[in-house]
Structure formats: C-alpha cells, structure tokens
Amino acid sequence: MVVVFFTYFALASIIAAGLTVALKHPVHCGLALLALLVHVSGFFILLNAEFIWAMQVIAYAGAILVLYLFVLMLMNLKTDDRYFHASYLYFLAPAAIGSLYVLFLLVRSPFGGAKGDATTVAILQNGDTYAVGIKMFSDYLLQFEIVGVFLLGAVIGAIVLAKTPKPTNNERKA
C-alpha cells in the first residue's frame, strides 16, 4: 500500500515540477507549483512527519504560493513569446547526462549511517509534533531564535523595498 502511494506521489510531483518549469503562462506555472507542493507534502505523511506536512500545507501552499499568485496578478504580465532562455538547448544535453550519472550513483550507494534515538515507536508514542517540539526547544533553541530574527529582517526588508518612494525635492519643484 505504501508503495502505491509513494509511486503516485513521486510521479505526480515530478510531472507537476515539469509543468511548473515548462508551462507558458505564469499563473498556470503557479498552479502547477501548488500541485507539486501538495504532492510533496504526501511524502511527509508517508515518512511519519505530520508536523512538517502541516507546515508544508499551511506555510508553503497557504502563504508562499498565495504571495506568488498575488504578485503575478498585481503585475498583470503579458506572456512573452520567447519564454525560454535564448540558448536553452545547450543546457539540456549536459544536464541530462549529469543527472543520469547522479541518479546512477544515488541508486547504487548504501546510505548507511549512525542511527539516532528517534525511532518510529518513540515518535508515535506522543506524536510527531511533540517530538519536534521537544527537540526544537532544547537542542535547536539558538537556531530557532536565529530564524525568528531572520524572518523579522525579511519582513522589514520587504516593506522597505516595496514601499512607494517619496518624490525628491527636484521632482516636487518641477
């Protein structure tokens, strides 16, 4: 059963990512990105990470994607006929060869490593949100605070950048 779901999420997310890159109209690209985000969140359910799933749906699909669509509709873009880069065909062949090689290496490697203490049984005892919370506010408290300061800086920066500039003195006289 898990394999069926995994196959569905994998195929759907790869197709949605391809459409995001290949579609012509920017709003269609945004909707394809929404499909990608929702299907990627399905992986998180399969991997016992319900809290990340909720964050993916709320923060990515709910906030970031709406911001993209808002800016797209605010600017009312004309669709460009030449929407790909002028020499994009030159990128494709080396990209295909390189990606096939990377895939070959990835599928062959064993992926061993030291195991931690968060086994599936331990996580399911109190839920994934509990486990994430305990870890975040003990070992990762400093990183959490840094991300908070970073987001504050991003909010201030976005407001300062997007504010309508005041007319200078010369423009007022003219």
Place this chain on the structure above:
Amino acid sequence: MVPLSAYVAVSAVLFIIGLLGVLIRRNFIIVLMSVEIMLNAANINLVAFSYYLESMAGQLVALFIIAIAAGEAAIGLAIIIVVFRGKISTNVDEMNLLKW
C-alpha cells in the same frame, strides 16, 4: 517498504528539474518558483533521512528551510515589484544594471 534510495532518486529528479528551470526560464517569477522546487527536493531528502536514520534533526532542518523559503519569497517578490515599477519587464536577461 519503500527503500531510502527511492526517496533520494525522486528528490534528485525534482532538484534537477528546478535547476533547469532556473537556467532556462526568462521570467523572474518562474525562476523564483524553480528555486522553491529545489528547496522542496532538499526537504524530501532531509525528512527521508530523518525517518530512515531515526533522528529528529532532519525534520527540524526541514522546518527551518520552510521558514527560509518564506523569507526568500517575500524579499524576492519585493525586488521584482521594485524592478517592475521602473522597467515594466520581469525578464532576467534585461536586468543588467549591476553589470558596471
């Protein structure tokens, strides 16, 4: 049972699609969307390793990546609005004012 390498392969494919999008698209907003695809591929990797290596660190880093993506989207779109106000174009080939 799905092996870990399957998750890593899906994540690699998504990352390469996002990288291609950054390289070949000319619309600035689509380039930012391709960056989001790459961040999502990294998130799949982190959560998959967190599950198979039984450690919470991957999930926490995935959360921080989501926060960073939110900040990046806000700043990037603000920059797009500033550029669009001055030049009425979101084509990345035509933004060359820093090339001096």
